[in-house]
Amino acid sequence: MTEERIKEIFIKSFNKIVENKAQIIKDCKILLLEACDGSKIENEIKKTQTEIQNITNLIESMTDKECKNGTKSGRIQKKL
Numbered sequence: 001m002t003e004e005r006i007k008e009i010f011i012k013s014f015n016k017i018v019e020n021k022a023q024i025i026k027d028c029k030i031l032l033l034e035a036c037d038g039s040k041i042e043n044e045i046k047k048t049q050t051e052i053q054n055i056t057n058l059i060e061s062m063t064d065k066e067c068k069n070g071t072k073s074g075r076i077q078k079k080l
Contacts, residue, residue: 018024034040 015021
């Protein structure tokens with residue numbers, strides 16, 4: 001058996017295993033691009049930070065009202 005024949009058999013066998021190699025390569029490229037693109041993660045971080053700030057503002061507002069009006073903390077918990 002020649003080296004060329006061994007290579008040919010190997011390539012045929014490999015191609016049988018990876019019949020959908022074009023799709024696998026395409027998927028890998030997409031995953032690579034997504035992994036390198038941090039914009040989605042950055043957007044999620046910004047969204048989460050905004051939500052945290054909104055909740056913080058709400059808590060501060062409710063705490064201020066409680067201090068000014070003498071509201072019982074039980075009523076504040078119901079609003080949260």
